[in-house]
Structures are given as structure tokens and as C-alpha cells.
Amino acid sequence: MSVALVSEHASPLAVLGGVDAGGQNVHVARLAGALADRGHRVTVYTRRDSRELPDRVALRPGVEVRHVPAGPPGPVPKDELLPHMGAFGRLLAAEWRDGGDPPDLVHSHFWMSGLAALRATRELGLPLVHTYHALGTVKRRxxxxxxxxxxxxxxxxxxxxxGCERIIATCRDEVAELARMGIPPDRVSVVPCGVDTELFRPEGPATPPAGDRHRLLQLGRLVPRKGAAVTIEALTRLPGAELLVAGGPPADRIGHDPEARRLTALARRAGVADRVRFLGGVPGERVAELLRGADVVVCPADYEPFGIVPLEAMACGRPVVASAVGGQLDTVADPETGRLVEPRNPEALALAVAGLLADPAGRAACGEAGRRRVLSRFGWPRVAAATEAVYDAVLAARPAVTEMA
Incomplete structure (x- = not known):
């Protein structure tokens, strides 16, 4: 099968940890690779955000990234991309029509990609599957x-x-949210995000804590909704712990980031600045090393459409304390693999973390259970197979095309 993945702002080639580079980038890259492993030919269409980017990049065997020249050839915040989606859709249609090799199926990622893909697929009569990754109703709330x-x-x-043939939601919470928007549940299939269980595994190098302190790790984009301020506040109740925050711009520019400056000031006022380190954005190959060196991984987001970090931590055998929101309700099993706590509640976060830090055997049991849970439900081969099943059902439901003699 020839599959087009449309991901307008989230390139699979992006460096992770920036404001608009996170779980969706990972999802698109890994899904493309896992579909290629199943014998499909995959092209990822993403917006050109630099003049230096080539038109096409071979990501790996069976996967090509195509840079679409929609809008200025430079960085544009994703919330300002909507005016360029018409051009994006026209360029997709032109390539698929004039190139003579349209995809068998199009799978768009994020709502603006969906608009561009909807325009092109309607023009050419191609089937469209869509994944939101995040919903505006939740963000607005x-x-x-x-x-x-x-x-x-x-x-x-x-x-x-x-307008699409099928929605692939990443968690059960999203299905309910879509129903409130007027989209019937029978138009939705749930397929979770996945994790690379070979890259993220308990065995391997680990970054050890400093001295005899316990280490907490928070990993992800450096934006307020990820809840690092909640973790810093919780740290005042955890005197024997240090906190590493990974994400944001590179380490040599982290001091200029507004959110990093805000959090640094908060840590100073709370009296824990000597126990908080901001690492900046880290290369993908270092993420597993950081996770393995943590005693507890914290994911205290205000809301989380899915949340890939809990899976990566669980795959590395680390216990997770996460806010009980969105996809984290599906991924973190409390008490087997970690703890779920009320969002925006530093006291609840500290209490859950303290309980795990005081119980080394319990932490180890959570880590082992987390690894088993990931292997049984969230490996990319399993996720790709479930995604392929949705594709097959969509194609099977389309009317047969009869050629005129």
C-alpha cells in the first residue's frame, strides 16, 4: 500500500523539545517506519520551514519526507499556519494528480493537516483517515x-x-470529547501512540543522580501546560530529591527562554534553585539514558492529549507519577506502574512521589510492571498493525471503481 502521512508543522526530522516539536513528531516518524516494516511505501508531507531543506529526504528504507513549500520558507508558529493550508492542499493535489502516482490512502495528523488533506483528497477522490493529536475544545477549556x-x-x-472516512483517536478520553463536538463515536477507532521498545529499555547507560539525592525527571516541551511549575512547587516538600527538566531550546540558549526564566525565578523564590537543573533540548539518543537514571519520572501536565513520555519511562522500567488527564488515564496504571494524581496540585504530586521514593521495592515493581504493559500494548509493531487494520477497513468500505470500456 502507498500511504501519505500529512503533518504540516510536525516534521519527523525535527529536533525535539522546542515549542512546536514534541510527541507528534515522534509519532509520525515511528508510525511511518513501522508501516514501512510491514511492507508499505510511506511518504511524509510536512511544511518547508527552511530554505536549506531539500525537496525530498530519505528517512529510512520505505519512508521519504517531502518538504512542501506552503508559506514562507522559515519557522512559523503552528498557530499562525492556517492561512497557508489552502496552498498546502493545492500543492498536495497537484503532486498526486500530476505525478501520476497518488497514494492509496492519506492519513493526516493535526487539524490543519486535516484541512489541507481534505481539500486534496476531495479533489482527487482519495480516502482520508485523520488523527487530531490535540483538540481545540480541550485547549480552550x-x-x-x-x-x-x-x-x-x-x-x-x-x-x-x-469529512474524513475515519478518525483514529489515541485514547478513550478523545472519543468522548469528539462526541461532544458532534462527531459520532462510530466514526472513531482508538489506536494508541507507540514507543520504541528497543531504544527505550531498562538495560543500557544511565545518567546517575548527584550525590545521594533521589532524582526526578520531567521531560517534554518547555511550555506552561506541561506543569514544570507544579513539580518545582512539589520539590519544596521533597527535601532529598533533585529535579532535572529536559526540553526547550539547546542548553547554550536555555537561559534566554522565557519559560525557563520564569521557572528559574520560581525555583529561586521556593528555595529549591540548587536542586533544579534545566538541561534544554536533548538529542533523542540521550532521552533513554536520562530516563534510566531517574528514580521517578513526573508528568504533571494540566492536560495531555496522549503523552508519550509516560510510555518511554515505563519502557525503561521507571515508575511514573502523572496527572490524571487525557491519554495518561489509559497509559499509566495506578498503582501497578505508577501513580495518577490531580492536575495542578503540588501537594498531591509530592505525596505520590514521596511514597515511591520511600519504597525502593515498590519502585522496582512499578518499573517491571510498566515494561510489561508497554510490551503488551504499546510497541510500534502492534500500533502499526492496528493502524493498518483501520486503513484496510476504510479501503474495503469504499465503492468499487468500475472502468468504462
Whole structure:
């Protein structure tokens, strides 16, 4: 099967940890590779955000990344990309029509990719599957006036959901949210995000804690909703622990990042600045090393559409303390693999972390159970097979094309 993955702002080639580079980038890259492993030919279409990028990049055997020249050839915040989605869709249609080799199926990722893909697939009569990764209704509910999404987002998300053949949601919470938007559950299949269980495994190099302190690790984009401020506040109740925060710009520029400066000031006021380190964005190959060196991995986001970090931590045999929101309700099994706590509650976070730090045997048991859970449910071969099954069902439901003599 020839599959087109459309991911307008989240390139599989991006360096992770930036404001607009996170779990979706990983998801698209790994899904493309896992589908290629199953014999499919995959092309990822993403927006050109640099003049230096070539038109095409071979990501790995069976996977090619195509840079689409929609909008200025430079960085543009994702919330400002909507005006360029018409051009993105026209360019997709032109390539698939004029190139003579259209994909068998298109799978768009994020709502703006869905708009571009919907335009192209309607023009050419191609089947479209969509994954949201995040929903505007959830973002608006939690961020309120701080939400920088275009005002039309929710309506356009509904348009994509009703216009595609199938939605692949990443967790059960998303299905309920879509139903509240008027998208019937029978249009939705749930397939979780996956994790590379060979890269993320308990065995391997680990970054040890300094001295005799316990180490907490928070990993992900350096944005307020990820809850690092909650962790810093919780650290005041955990005197024997240090906190590493990985994410954001590279280490040599982390001091210029507004969120890093805000969090540094917060740590100073809380009296824990000597126990907090901001690592900046880290290369992918270092992530597993950091996870293996942590006593507890904390994921205290205000909301989390899915959340890949808990899976990566569990795959490395680390216990997780996460807020009980979104996809983390599906991934973290409390008490088997870690703890789920109320979001935005430093006291609850500290209490759960303290319980694990005081119980080395319990931490080890959580880590072992987490590894087993990931292997049984979240490996990329399993996720790719489930995704392929959705593709097959969509193609099977389409009317047969009869050629005229």
C-alpha cells in the first residue's frame, strides 16, 4: 500500500523539545517506519520551514519526507499556519494528480493537516483517515484567554472529523470529547501512540543522580501546560530529591527562554534553585539514558492529549507519577506502574512521589510492571498493525471503481 502521512508543522526530522516539536513528531516518524516494516511505501508531507531543506529526504528504507513549500520558507508558529493550508492542499493535489502516482490512502495528523488533506483528497477522490493529536475544545477549556489557536479551530476540526472516512483517536478520553463536538463515536477507532521498545529499555547507560539525592525527571516541551511549575512547587516538600527538566531550546540558549526564566525565578523564590537543573533540548539518543537514571519520572501536565513520555519511562522500567488527564488515564496504571494524581496540585504530586521514593521495592515493581504493559500494548509493531487494520477497513468500505470500456 502507498500511504501519505500529512503533518504540516510536525516534521519527523525535527529536533525535539522546542515549542512546536514534541510527541507528534515522534509519532509520525515511528508510525511511518513501522508501516514501512510491514511492507508499505510511506511518504511524509510536512511544511518547508527552511530554505536549506531539500525537496525530498530519505528517512529510512520505505519512508521519504517531502518538504512542501506552503508559506514562507522559515519557522512559523503552528498557530499562525492556517492561512497557508489552502496552498498546502493545492500543492498536495497537484503532486498526486500530476505525478501520476497518488497514494492509496492519506492519513493526516493535526487539524490543519486535516484541512489541507481534505481539500486534496476531495479533489482527487482519495480516502482520508485523520488523527487530531490535540483538540481545540480541550485547549480552550484549559488555557482560556491564553489559547493562541485561531478562533475558527473548533469548527474546522469538526469539518475535518465529518469529512474524513475515519478518525483514529489515541485514547478513550478523545472519543468522548469528539462526541461532544458532534462527531459520532462510530466514526472513531482508538489506536494508541507507540514507543520504541528497543531504544527505550531498562538495560543500557544511565545518567546517575548527584550525590545521594533521589532524582526526578520531567521531560517534554518547555511550555506552561506541561506543569514544570507544579513539580518545582512539589520539590519544596521533597527535601532529598533533585529535579532535572529536559526540553526547550539547546542548553547554550536555555537561559534566554522565557519559560525557563520564569521557572528559574520560581525555583529561586521556593528555595529549591540548587536542586533544579534545566538541561534544554536533548538529542533523542540521550532521552533513554536520562530516563534510566531517574528514580521517578513526573508528568504533571494540566492536560495531555496522549503523552508519550509516560510510555518511554515505563519502557525503561521507571515508575511514573502523572496527572490524571487525557491519554495518561489509559497509559499509566495506578498503582501497578505508577501513580495518577490531580492536575495542578503540588501537594498531591509530592505525596505520590514521596511514597515511591520511600519504597525502593515498590519502585522496582512499578518499573517491571510498566515494561510489561508497554510490551503488551504499546510497541510500534502492534500500533502499526492496528493502524493498518483501520486503513484496510476504510479501503474495503469504499465503492468499487468500475472502468468504462
Amino acid at each position: 484549559h488555557q482560556g484567554a491564553a489559547d493562541t489557536s485561531p478562533p475558527a479551530r473548533v469548527g474546522r476540526e469538526t469539518e475535518v472529523g465529518l
